[in-house]
Amino acid sequence: MELMSNLADGFAVALTWQNLALALMGCFLGTIMGALPGLGPSNGVAILIPLAFTLGLGATPSLILLTSVYYGAMYGGRISSILLNIPGDEPAMMTCLDGYPMAQQGRAGEALALSGIASFVGAFFATWGLVLLAPQLVKVALLFGPAEYFALFALAFATLGGISSTNQAKSAFAAALGLGLAMIGVDTQTGVPRFTFGEVHLYDGIDFLVAIVGLFALSEVFIFLEHRGTDQDISTKPKMVIGRIVPTWSLIRSCIPTMGRTTVLGFVAGVLPGAGASLGSFISYSMEKRLVDRKGTFGKGDPRGVAAPETGNNAAAGGALVPMLALGVPGSGTTAVLLAVLLALNITPGPLLFTQNPDVVWGLIAALFIGNVMLLAMNIPMVGLFTRVLLVPPRILMPIVAMISFVGIYGISGSSFDLMVMVGFGVMGWVLRKLDVPLVPVILGTLLGNEMEVNFRRAVNIANGDYSVLISSPLTILLWTIAVIGFVLPILVGGLIRRRMRMARDAEGGVRD
Amino acid sequence: MSDRIFGGIGLILAVFYAWQASVIQESFLTDAVGPKMFPYIIAAVMGLSSIYFLLKPDPEPHWPRAGRLAEIGFAVLVLFAYAQVLPELGFVISTALAATYLTWRLGSRPLESVVIGIGTSVGIYVVFRLLLGLSLARGPFGF
Incomplete structure (x- = not known):
């Protein structure tokens, strides 16, 4: 049982007082970040990365902290969905549909507890899926040469827009923009400066952490400035009675089949490139509605309608870690940010990670199990505390977010120049969001640009300048085919799914995006 | 367009x-x-x-009115200025100024903003400098 001994080693790594404390802190912060509207998993992790660095944490502790935040945010999103009918983050959107009606019926406590259990089930079994599937994927990935890697990166970009993307040309533009930014600096292979305009600060290239924090966190501040006064003020909403926190056993039992099905579905959606947690929760809800909604109770406060999306999105969050760890290619926004953590720590994710840094991988996985148990323990009895955090108005919260972003970036570099670049990225992020250009491909481009170019050049150089090597092996042809299908399919069927998602939201009414 | x-x-x-x-x-x-x-x-x-x-342009996005655009423009200028004065004035003073401005523009009352701004700055200083030992920008007074 190699697997079990690996896992045991992982627990040995994770079970130190420092790591346990970090996991606890991460779970707590993550839940808060997930719960607060306007602060989702990607912003949350993005703000904390520079801080993890300046604190001088090692690779495994940093990863434990940040993935706990990631899992925590997935739990936290449901709280504001249920109590306020405002999703705390994107994947929690579907939880509003049945969670809020349950709260209106005075069953908020039950809904919160049930969704906490559903989150636990989804995340727990998805972590097992990660344990079982990732090593298998690693075996496949070991067959990859430079040409295959180049194709794999192209596939990641082609599918990142995902099924629900609005405009594939905009995803392509965003990817090109990110890749273009990554080219700035001294070329690693020949040592010539590129796109530096003689500016010495640019010789090392643009630090991707600066780009990430600017694009995600600061642009959010600008969005709030733009919408000030027009948003519904949270504190004026009627206060919900939480009610009993412990759900009855019969209620949980009635949701077991739902949780089972949606765990599998969510996990698969997470592993597939370009899908991620939002789609995981969406298809889980739609499937359950079709399967078990015989009396038309879905959308009117059916507990199964709360369990389905919550299990789905947490299972997808675990599934999304599989390609990120095993291939080094993230399939969603937050895992792209987690990839930044690895790269910034000089750890190259991908198949070699499992052989070279097994302590990192298995320590992380063990930490996920521990974090999950902590989250379950934290999220049921302490849910009242988190609901109080929701009352902090954005006018106080957003300046804190902005200032902490500056602290993190200044802590890494200590240069005013980087801070100005970050503000520049914040503005760019705001403009791109207004124009509906997705930000995740930009981030992924700046992260993977150099690696992608290195593989491209290595492949062609080995073949003595013959470009046809890029599509010569069966594996590359397969990857390119999937990439093309992944890029074209949303153009054909994307409109349909988007309409469904919008209809589901409109049916409920009053949910802002 | x-x-x-x-x-x-x-x-x-x-x-x-x-x-x-x-x-x-x-x-x-x-x-x-x-x-x-x-x-x-x-x-x-x-x-x-x-x-x-x-x-094939998409439908027009919802652009804010000129006033709101100026609002964002000013916030950007303040943040640029913040990046410049941070090494000169030190963390606590510059952060208090920037946070006061931001919370005021996000809808706090003037006097309240000053309190929130100073609170934010001192709070971050206590947590990150005193508790976690991070190095923040030092001004003429050492904080």
Whole structure:
């Protein structure tokens, strides 16, 4: 049982007082970040990365902290969905549909507890899926040469827009923009400066952490400035009675089949490139509605309608870690940010990670199990505390977010120049969001640009300048085919799914995006 | 219209990028592909998608009115100024100023803003400098 001994080693790594404390802190912060509207998993992790660095944490502790935040945010999103009918983050959107009606019926406590259990089930079994599937994927990935890697990166970009993307040309533009930014600096292979305009600060290239924090966190501040006064003020909403926190056993039992099905579905959606947690929760809800909604109770406060999306999105969050760890290619926004953590720590994710840094991988996985148990323990009895955090108005919260972003970036570099670049990225992020250009491909481009170019050049150089090597092996042809299908399919069927998602939201009414 | 303008800017950016790629000084020791090829591919993708925006623009996004646009512009200026004065004035003073401005613009009352601004700054200082030991910018007074 190699697997079990690996896992045991992982627990040995994770079970130190420092790591346990970090996991606890991460779970707590993550839940808060997930719960607060306007602060989702990607912003949350993005703000904390520079801080993890300046604190001088090692690779495994940093990863434990940040993935706990990631899992925590997935739990936290449901709280504001249920109590306020405002999703705390994107994947929690579907939880509003049945969670809020349950709260209106005075069953908020039950809904919160049930969704906490559903989150636990989804995340727990998805972590097992990660344990079982990732090593298998690693075996496949070991067959990859430079040409295959180049194709794999192209596939990641082609599918990142995902099924629900609005405009594939905009995803392509965003990817090109990110890749273009990554080219700035001294070329690693020949040592010539590129796109530096003689500016010495640019010789090392643009630090991707600066780009990430600017694009995600600061642009959010600008969005709030733009919408000030027009948003519904949270504190004026009627206060919900939480009610009993412990759900009855019969209620949980009635949701077991739902949780089972949606765990599998969510996990698969997470592993597939370009899908991620939002789609995981969406298809889980739609499937359950079709399967078990015989009396038309879905959308009117059916507990199964709360369990389905919550299990789905947490299972997808675990599934999304599989390609990120095993291939080094993230399939969603937050895992792209987690990839930044690895790269910034000089750890190259991908198949070699499992052989070279097994302590990192298995320590992380063990930490996920521990974090999950902590989250379950934290999220049921302490849910009242988190609901109080929701009352902090954005006018106080957003300046804190902005200032902490500056602290993190200044802590890494200590240069005013980087801070100005970050503000520049914040503005760019705001403009791109207004124009509906997705930000995740930009981030992924700046992260993977150099690696992608290195593989491209290595492949062609080995073949003595013959470009046809890029599509010569069966594996590359397969990857390119999937990439093309992944890029074209949303153009054909994307409109349909988007309409469904919008209809589901409109049916409920009053949910802002 | 916005998408058309965006496409136009994108196209200019792509051409500029390709031109900048073409003037990269190649060293005598180069590989079969060289440092220019990949940037050319990027410029091509950027150019093609920009042409698509020009031809098939999306519906107009909801732009804020001029007042709100100025609001964002001022916030950007304040943040730029913050980046500049941070090493001069030190963390606590500059952060208090910037946070006061931001919370005031986000809807706090003036006096309240000053309290929130100072509270934010001191709070971050206590947590990150005193508890976690991070190095923040030091001003003339050592904080």
